[in-house]
Amino acid sequence: MQKVWKNLTKSKEISILAIIVVLAVCITIVNPNFLTVSNFFDIMRSNSIYGIMALGMLPVLISGGIDLSVSSTITLCAVVMGKFLQANPGSNIVVAILLCMVVGALAGLVNGLLVTKFHIPPIVATLGTQTIVMAAVLFYTNGMWISGMPDWFLSFGDIQFGAIPSAGKVVGMPIQILFLILVGIATWLILKYTLMGRGIYAVGGNVQSATRVGYNVSRVTTFVYIYSGTLAGLAAVTDILIVKQIDPNTFSGCELDVIAIAVLGGASVMGGIGTVFGTFLGIILMAVIKNGLVLVRVSSYWQKVVMGIIILVTISVDVINRRIEKARLVHVDVEE
Amino acid sequence: MKIWKSIRENYQNELILFGIFVGLFIVMGIISPDKFLSAGNLQTMCYQMPEFGLMALAMMAAVLTGGMNLSICTGATVASIVAGCFMATTFANENPAIGVFVGIIITVAVAAVTGLLNGVLIAYVGVTAMLVTLGTKLLFEGLGLVVTKGGSLAGFPPLFLKVGSGALLGIPYTILIYIVAIVITYFLFERSVWGTQVYMVGCNETATRFSGIATRRTVLLVYIYSGIMYGLSGVLISSRYCSAKTDYGSSYLMQAVTAVVLGGTSISGGSGTVAGTVIAVAIIQVVSNGLNLVGVNRYMINMITGIILIAVLIVRYVSGALSDKKKIRERAARARA
Amino acid sequence: MDRVFLEISNVSKTFPGVKALDNVRFDIRPGEVHALVGENGAGKSTLIKILSGVQPPDEGAKILIEGKETQFAHPIDAIKKGISVIYQDFALFTNLTVAENIGINETIEQKKKVVSWRAIQKKAKDALDFLNVQIDPNAIVENLSVAKQQMVAIASAVAQDAKMIIMDEPTSALSRGEVERLYEIIDLLKEKNMAIMFVSHKMDELFRVSDRFTVFRDGQYVGTTDADKITEEELIAMMVGRKIEVKRYANLEEKGEVVLRVENLSKKGNFKDISFELHAGEVVGFTGLVGAGRSEVAQAIFGISPADSGVVRVGDEEVHIANPAQALEKGIAYIPESRQTQGLVLPKTIADNITLPLLRTFANKLGIINREKQMSAVDEWIKMLDVRPNDPTMLAMQLSGGNQQKVVLAKWISTKARILIVDEPTNGVDIGAKDEIHKILRQLAKDGTAVMVISSELPEILSVSDRIVVMRRGRITAQMDNDAVTQEAIMQKALV
Numbered sequence A: 001m002q003k004v005w006k007n008l009t010k011s012k013e014i015s016i017l018a019i020i021v022v023l024a025v026c027i028t029i030v031n032p033n034f035l036t037v038s039n040f041f042d043i044m045r046s047n048s049i050y051g052i053m054a055l056g057m058l059p060v061l062i063s064g065g066i067d068l069s070v071s072s073t074i075t076l077c078a079v080v081m082g083k084f085l086q087a088n089p090g091s092n093i094v095v096a097i098l099l100c101m102v103v104g105a106l107a108g109l110v111n112g113l114l115v116t117k118f119h120i121p122p123i124v125a126t127l128g129t130q131t132i133v134m135a136a137v138l139f140y141t142n143g144m145w146i147s148g149m150p151d152w153f154l155s156f157g158d159i160q161f162g163a164i165p166s167a168g169k170v171v172g173m174p175i176q177i178l179f180l181i182l183v184g185i186a187t188w189l190i191l192k193y194t195l196m197g198r199g200i201y202a203v204g205g206n207v208q209s210a211t212r213v214g215y216n217v218s219r220v221t222t223f224v225y226i227y228s229g230t231l232a233g234l235a236a237v238t239d240i241l242i243v244k245q246i247d248p249n250t251f252s253g254c255e256l257d258v259i260a261i262a263v264l265g266g267a268s269v270m271g272g273i274g275t276v277f278g279t280f281l282g283i284i285l286m287a288v289i290k291n292g293l294v295l296v297r298v299s300s301y302w303q304k305v306v307m308g309i310i311i312l313v314t315i316s317v318d319v320i321n322r323r324i325e326k327a328r329l330v331h332v333d334v335e336e
Numbered sequence B: 001m002k003i004w005k006s007i008r009e010n011y012q013n014e015l016i017l018f019g020i021f022v023g024l025f026i027v028m029g030i031i032s033p034d035k036f037l038s039a040g041n042l043q044t045m046c047y048q049m050p051e052f053g054l055m056a057l058a059m060m061a062a063v064l065t066g067g068m069n070l071s072i073c074t075g076a077t078v079a080s081i082v083a084g085c086f087m088a089t090t091f092a093n094e095n096p097a098i099g100v101f102v103g104i105i106i107t108v109a110v111a112a113v114t115g116l117l118n119g120v121l122i123a124y125v126g127v128t129a130m131l132v133t134l135g136t137k138l139l140f141e142g143l144g145l146v147v148t149k150g151g152s153l154a155g156f157p158p159l160f161l162k163v164g165s166g167a168l169l170g171i172p173y174t175i176l177i178y179i180v181a182i183v184i185t186y187f188l189f190e191r192s193v194w195g196t197q198v199y200m201v202g203c204n205e206t207a208t209r210f211s212g213i214a215t216r217r218t219v220l221l222v223y224i225y226s227g228i229m230y231g232l233s234g235v236l237i238s239s240r241y242c243s244a245k246t247d248y249g250s251s252y253l254m255q256a257v258t259a260v261v262l263g264g265t266s267i268s269g270g271s272g273t274v275a276g277t278v279i280a281v282a283i284i285q286v287v288s289n290g291l292n293l294v295g296v297n298r299y300m301i302n303m304i305t306g307i308i309l310i311a312v313l314i315v316r317y318v319s320g321a322l323s324d325k326k327k328i329r330e331r332a333a334r335a336r337a
Numbered sequence C: 001m002d003r004v005f006l007e008i009s010n011v012s013k014t015f016p017g018v019k020a021l022d023n024v025r026f027d028i029r030p031g032e033v034h035a036l037v038g039e040n041g042a043g044k045s046t047l048i049k050i051l052s053g054v055q056p057p058d059e060g061a062k063i064l065i066e067g068k069e070t071q072f073a074h075p076i077d078a079i080k081k082g083i084s085v086i087y088q089d090f091a092l093f094t095n096l097t098v099a100e101n102i103g104i105n106e107t108i109e110q111k112k113k114v115v116s117w118r119a120i121q122k123k124a125k126d127a128l129d130f131l132n133v134q135i136d137p138n139a140i141v142e143n144l145s146v147a148k149q150q151m152v153a154i155a156s157a158v159a160q161d162a163k164m165i166i167m168d169e170p171t172s173a174l175s176r177g178e179v180e181r182l183y184e185i186i187d188l189l190k191e192k193n194m195a196i197m198f199v200s201h202k203m204d205e206l207f208r209v210s211d212r213f214t215v216f217r218d219g220q221y222v223g224t225t226d227a228d229k230i231t232e233e234e235l236i237a238m239m240v241g242r243k244i245e246v247k248r249y250a251n252l253e254e255k256g257e258v259v260l261r262v263e264n265l266s267k268k269g270n271f272k273d274i275s276f277e278l279h280a281g282e283v284v285g286f287t288g289l290v291g292a293g294r295s296e297v298a299q300a301i302f303g304i305s306p307a308d309s310g311v312v313r314v315g316d317e318e319v320h321i322a323n324p325a326q327a328l329e330k331g332i333a334y335i336p337e338s339r340q341t342q343g344l345v346l347p348k349t350i351a352d353n354i355t356l357p358l359l360r361t362f363a364n365k366l367g368i369i370n371r372e373k374q375m376s377a378v379d380e381w382i383k384m385l386d387v388r389p390n391d392p393t394m395l396a397m398q399l400s401g402g403n404q405q406k407v408v409l410a411k412w413i414s415t416k417a418r419i420l421i422v423d424e425p426t427n428g429v430d431i432g433a434k435d436e437i438h439k440i441l442r443q444l445a446k447d448g449t450a451v452m453v454i455s456s457e458l459p460e461i462l463s464v465s466d467r468i469v470v471m472r473r474g475r476i477t478a479q480m481d482n483d484a485v486t487q488e489a490i491m492q493k494a495l496v
Helices: A002-010 A012-030 A037-062 A070-087 A093-117 A122-141 A151-156 A175-193 A195-205 A207-213 A217-243 A254-264 A276-295 A302-328 B002-010 B012-031 B039-064 B072-087 B090-094 B096-125 B129-148 B159-165 B173-191 B193-203 B205-210 B215-241 B252-262 B274-293 B298-336 C044-051 C075-080 C098-109 C117-131 C146-159 C176-191 C203-209 C232-240 C294-301 C324-329 C339-343 C350-362 C371-385 C401-413 C431-446 C458-464 C487-495
Strands: A160-166 A169-174 C006-015 C018-028 C033-037 C062-065 C083-086 C164-168 C195-200 C212-217 C220-226 C258-267 C271-279 C283-287 C309-314 C317-319 C332-335 C419-423 C450-454 C467-472 C475-481
Touching (some): A012 A276, A012 A302, A037 A160, A093 A122, A093 A217, A151 A217, A160 A175, A169 A175, A175 A217, A195 A207, A195 C098, A207 A217, A207 C075, A276 A302, B072 B096, B173 B215, B193 B215, B274 B298, C018 C044, C033 C203, C033 C232, C044 C083, C044 C164, C044 C195, C075 C083, C083 C146, C098 C117, C098 C146, C146 C176, C203 C232, C258 C450, C271 C294, C271 C475, C283 C431, C294 C419, C324 C332, C458 C487, C467 C487, C475 C487
Parallel strands (some): C419 C450
Antiparallel strands (some): C258 C271
């Protein structure tokens, strides 16, 4: 029991959970509206887009890479879908979603090939594709909004599940949160129960050993970028289902926020470490900071300050803990 | 002759880049001689390039140590916002010369402090540079927003505009500042004791530390230096607008990484030259300015920049792989003989 | 019982300039522990690399597994044929659980897409039960002790249906009790008909676990004997070889004043009560087994990982050195064991490497380096130590091991350090360069430097040292003048 407790306190996830609980309690004391089902659904709905992308970023980080191109991929997919729906208003939701995910997967495939075939460092390769794709999309749209989505599409975004009485209203869970949950489950299943998923952890932990035991490192690396692209595509659908139109400029620069969520959730940019549970906590923490500060009348301008400080403190504490443990390591069995 | 030979050997990559630059310059000149080569346009380029160039030098310093600095842009804006608070006072407006001078000093000093914060966390606490600067990027941006309430901070002495638009003997102040920064950077990184240590740390921190070098101090100074460079860039940016705002210059972040990598600096640290970065900045500038003049859409220009980056990296990889193969073949032949 | 599992003959391995293995042979039967014995540089690790499929042997090698001729193109091939290596660093995924490290291999081999955790858990539990060890299968490997990580590595080999396990210096990082536990495991594996190739040069454990010995010396096969037909002394004689006349440089007469005095230096988990003196003009050899704490003492003196307690005096001054930069100021130099990762900045030039500690002396007041001054100093050092090729712009990674070591030596000699600590100075250096390096160390002592040489190679210690300090399990067990000392006498102090 003591050991379990020790492991719990050691894990980064628990410290993030603790921060969330403390923040939630403080905010609720000042403004009881915070801790209601309807508010929770609201904030999670608007953060589901970042959440889905962060779940795509997670395997990339675990494998020891990084994907700066999620911002351009989500924009690309959103615009492709917008144009597609304008041209084919008689299509259906399944086609729309599949289209986005396929386009995203192709964008990811390009990254994967640049990294594995041409040995370009991931940070540079994805920066390059980000620049190119973002510029191409903006060139094509000229930065103009796309609207006029078919009604059947927009009404799909208003679907809610269940009926929970909350704060005098009856609310259901928005479909966007369902997307987030499904993606979370899928990512968890992949990471936990497929050989590919275990390969991602193995490659991020020790590339040499991974090769030695027979993992195909190139295939694993290519997969994580395809997966990240695919989820950026799904995030594009989710976004349009909320905002109901497409602004090609909103997502420029969002890749760092996405990485921040994954890092807050305990993923390591050095690879090998990260969980779906942690990433969910990262999403919730981000949502609580954004929404909670507004509810307690702290100017929203403090959001980024709080995020920055939390990132700096959690990673510093982690590094210091590791160093203390390393110093305790016994090198020689000294004769007493 | 001998000097030329040694330049050709040691600065091969820079010579190729310079060739590309000259080629692009000539092509632009031919496409649009009246516009591109006009005195007015050349001057415009001189005003624009330094902001970007200083950001690239700030980024390069961090990359040389094997790190990364994602906080260059928000560090620059938070510094100019702090300075802006002073420059918007009635005192500064009544004494414009003192106000502007002190304002510039404050900008650079605050930027150096932001660099100090990065440096302490990276060198002394030992956190990965990428994560530290991701955190400080948000922190600086947030602090800037808190002060400006999301808007822009204006009301600076009009004299401040002169920094960005004035000239000495026909040479813009901006380009003078940039040249001085380049020369100082060159001597610091490629000729000084500290600079040599920076390259050694970037290649192998352990071996350098084991050689009796205070590597933590070396890295700390790199981030302070990086802060000073983006601070100077911040001065130029806010002078151009004569105001300060958190998202000024934010597009320079990824562009700076592009310029540094294009210039031949290794993203894993330890190699790269000031000349390479400076030429890469000039290439990007000529491409964007030149294409802009002939009416190419600015998004198309960004796209071309990205394509150049990826193409150069692919060419570098392929030619490297080919020459490795050649070397292996030669060695095998020698072993047989 | 007499069926041979693995039989190799005619195995050679040539590296540029060095013949690491010269026509060696080896065989092993199921259920036996066959120890491969030899000093550093005897070719033991090269043979391991060949048997694990990491490196191919030269042409003409014959490898038979259960009577069938075979070749390894990839490490996977060796594993599939039933040969598993327990590396010194275990090569585990430290970020993953014990169960996964042990049980995942089967899933990979069968190219399954979906992972069955139940199967992995079972596989891991079976392997751990087989070894009769108590380790939580759900623990993250990173959080385990070194001994338990080793058990995980062995369990992983068992789970891969290994028929032969190669253990490379398996006890070097284990405590006494843990070593006993390992012996039990080895006995158990033997009982279950596993072939074990045991690589070590520690006498006590060799005789404790082995059925047979095969001795290599300088890459050549010396002989194979049954363990019960040979004494410790005879085995040592086989390892050391015919009494080659070792060049003895010792000079016990000329000794200067004390420049380094270490008193009761202790560091938890590293070494205890270390006291010794270094005189100007003498070479002191520090020997003992790998993992006896010699390098740890040196690194404490040099400030890489300072000691917990004790006093270090340089000359008459008590010093508290917290980092290498301070050590440099006090005139202490340290040449680390790992030349490639700690000694040199490989992608940089000879000139950059040699002048690294002393860059400031070539610079003006503004800190700008005078290239001409720097290069002429470098040229002088290259000439003095005869570094080849003598081109200062050559990258350190392009040099041979011996020349790399000369560059590291030049780097530290140039600081005019009063105290020079050299850790395994001739590791991976060919014979010719070895003698040159020994001469350089002697010359330094003659010029008044106090030299401390750490080495596991006894001939080297006997050759260069004036005095010999022997360490064992974190303590000094003997200090003696190098007049009539024999290798056997030192071995005794290092082992028992």
